[in-house]
Amino acid sequence: MPASVLVVGGGVAGFAAVRELRRRGYAGELTLVEPQGQPYDRPPLSKEFLTGETDAHRLLFAPPAWFAEHRVRLVARRAERLELDDAAARPRVVLDDGAVLTADAVVLSPGGRPRPLAVPGGDHADVAVLRTRADAERIAARLHLGARVTVIGGGFTGAEVASAARAALAEVTLVSASAAPALTAVGPALAERLHAMHAAHGVDVVEGAVTRIDHHDADAPEADAPHRVHVALVDGTEASVAADLVVAAVGIVPDTALAEAAGLAVDGGILVDEAGRTSHPAVFAAGDAVRRRTAEGAAAAPADPARHWEPAMHGGADVAAALLGEEVPGCGAPWFWSDRHGVHVEGVGSMIPAPGGRIVDRSVRGTVVASFALDAEGRMTGAAAVDDPTAVRAARRIVDRGLLVDPERLADPDVPVRALLRG
Ligand SMILES: Cc1cc2nc3c(=O)[nH]c(=O)nc-3n(C[C@H](O)[C@H](O)[C@H](O)COP(=O)(O)OP(=O)(O)OC[C@H]3O[C@@H](n4cnc5c(N)ncnc54)[C@H](O)[C@@H]3O)c2cc1C
Known part of the structure; x- marks a missing residue:
């Protein structure tokens, strides 16, 4: 059993690992590195938090006192580097202030980042994404009566943002490449039914692919809006939409940077076995950042697995069990939920x-x-x-x-x- 464990990333996977270690009686040194400070939950960010029905305090996984009570050292810094000299040496984590932390075992749970919108203007700072509480605060502040909001991407996050924006009485356009974007998650019939709800709730649904986003100085006399989103429609024609706010919700990419630079096996995610073991014996990983590997060590199908809250939470708890040499509970078939309209x-x-x-x-x-x-x-x-x-x-x-x-x-x-x- 490791005398010290250091967890990088305090999302649901990292927090579950820490909580489960203590719940199982682990008495060693426990450190959680999370640049955003107090660990908080993400699903409400595109739901109750956007609509103002919940606040930042209620997003927290645990009250601040919990960490002291459970002897968890919370370090509000970003891990810049993971150093693994050889299998025998203790891993070292270098923080963004230059401090170096060592532990017998490291758990990587850095989650994912919003997939970049790879079109001209798609990387402009004014194109909003939704992954963190700060992202949600930025979007929420701009959802109001009559605001022209264009959401790009009809998946679960895009659908939830469109729904929250309608609840705020914004004028919402949803650009979706598909007429049934949740098809692989819920099957064709439910995907169509869910997608049709947007139009029924006053969302202007545009079917096509965004080709470019123009950004204008709001004071420029020729600009009718700060942003104009150009779309190649599925029927072969083109359209453009004026927007006060553009939100890109086109999926996430697992955050594998630390693992990759440290030489761990990575292929569309940090490769792990059913207990969250990476290719280094002292490093475990869980959550949105990982992808399951086969017994032979190769990446398992599918290439881009669905990434949801409950599998991330169980992944963290499984790592805790594995670190203690106990049986890994696993969670069976992955489960998710989503809300819209x-x-x-x-x-x-x-x-x-x-x-x-x-x-x-x-x-x-x-x-x-x-x-x-x-x-x-x-x-x-x-x-x-x-x-x-x-x-x-x-x-x-x-x-x-x-x-x-x-x-x-x-x-x-x-x-x-x-x-x-x-x-
Ligand atoms: C807006 C939104 C709504 C969602 N709604 C649902 C839903 O309704 N149902 C559902 O099943 N799933 C939902 N999900 C998905 C679910 O929240 C994720 O699958 C889950 O949060 C993944 O947990 P994680 O711990 O792997 O990653 P994250 O929650 O992303 O946490 C990773 C943490 O690591 C930290 N970190 C990153 N890099 C570093 C570093 N270098 N050093 C230190 N810390 C680092 C980050 O600051 C972050 O806090 C939603 C996700 C989002 C973003």
Whole structure:
């Protein structure tokens, strides 16, 4: 067991690692390096925090006193470098003030960064992104009645920002490259239904790819808006949208810089096994920054795994167990949730049907309320539902147990999903 553990990154993965180490009775030295100070949660940033229904204090994972009570040293600095001389030496972490910290084991949980919008003008400082509390504060301050807000990207974050902006009575345009952007997460029918909600809630949905963003000095006489977003529409024509605020939500890239520079195996994420072990015996990793490797050490499919809160949290907790030499609990099929325009979406497992598999939809009065992915043998591999967490909870148990299900009963809204647990 390591006498000291240093965790880099205090998002949900890093905080879960620290909390779980203490919960399991770890009595060694514990340090958490987090440049933003007190660790806080991210999902509310695109929801209640944007709409003003929650505040910064309620985002915190734990009250400030928790860290002293649990003897966790919180270092509000950025880790600049991880130094690993050889497998026998203790890892060293160099901070942005030049200080050097050493520990017997290091956990990397630096999360991800917003994927850059790779078009001319896309990297302008005025193009907002949403990853941190400061990002959310910047966006929230500009959501108000009549503000022209263009959101680029129709995935979960983009959809939530568009929804929050409408709630603030802004004039919202959503640019999406697809008519069903959440397809791989919830299946085609629910993805279409969810995407259609934008138009129903007054969002102007533009289908196409952004080609350029022009930025104007607000006082320039020819400028009708500070920003103009140019879009190549799917029908082959072009459009441009005037905006007071542009938010780019086109995905995230795992933050692998520290790991890569230290010589750890990286391929679309820091490569880890099921316990969060990297290619160096004293370094573990968890959360959005990682990607699972196969037993042979190569990156496992998919190339760009979905990155969600609960798998990140379990990843941190798993690392804690592994550090103590205890059995790693794991979390089964990955689960996520999202909210938009007053509805709650949950999903579990993979909604990309396996070869020979299929998607089964469950509808109520012509509206799809849940979808399930089955493999070629009829085993459920994924599920998603709108406003029905109970169904997803039951589906999760079915997926985790690898149960065969009857597609007809699955499609029948009068059969509770939990009834299928009994076969
Ligand atoms: C706006 C938003 C809304 C979301 N909504 C949902 C949702 O509804 N449902 C869902 O399932 N998932 C949601 N997610 C995804 C979920 O929040 C992430 O999967 C989760 O936060 C990943 O946790 P993490 O600890 O790996 O990374 P992060 O939460 O990104 O934390 C990483 C931390 O590491 C720190 N760090 C980075 N580099 C360094 C360094 N060099 N030195 C020290 N510290 C460093 C950062 O400051 C950061 O605090 C959302 C994400 C965002 C951004």
